[in-house]
Structure formats: structure tokens, C-alpha cells
Amino acid sequence: MGDHVETAAFEIPKGVQASLAHLRTETVTRLDGRIDRLDLGMREDDRNAAGMRAISRVTAVTSSRESARARNASWHR
Numbered sequence: 001m002g003d004h005v006e007t008a009a010f011e012i013p014k015g016v017q018a019s020l021a022h023l024r025t026e027t028v029t030r031l032d033g034r035i036d037r038l039d040l041g042m043r044e045d046d047r048n049a050a051g052m053r054a055i056s057r058v059t060a061v062t063s064s065r066e067s068a069r070a071r072n073a074s075w076h077r
Helices: 002-075
Strands: none
Touching: none
């Protein structure tokens, strides 16, 4: 019985340590996946924001040109 107790005294902590290592690896893998998805989402948001800025500039330039044309047309009447 003494050998079994000593063996168990070493095997139980080894099993716990192995379980924790596996859990840690699994957790890191899940977190890496989440971080990758967040990174992709941020890149998509950056592209969308850049597109909105470009559209805003075009709109501003177009409306200022239209305003200038309207002012010029009123001066020439």
C-alpha cells in the first residue's frame, strides 16, 4: 500500500499540472481566435471610415462647386 500512496502522491499533481497546461493552451488558442476576429473587424471599420471620408470630401467639393456656379449665375443675370 505504501508504494501506491507514493505513486499516487506523484501522479495526482502531474495529472493536475497536465490538465492546467491543456486548459491554458486551449484558452490561449480561443483568445488568439478572438483577437484575430477583432483585428479583422477593426481593419474593416478602418476601410469603411476611409470610404466615408472620401465620400464626404467629394460631397463637399461638389456642393461648393454648385454653390459657386449658383453665385456666378446670379451675378451674370
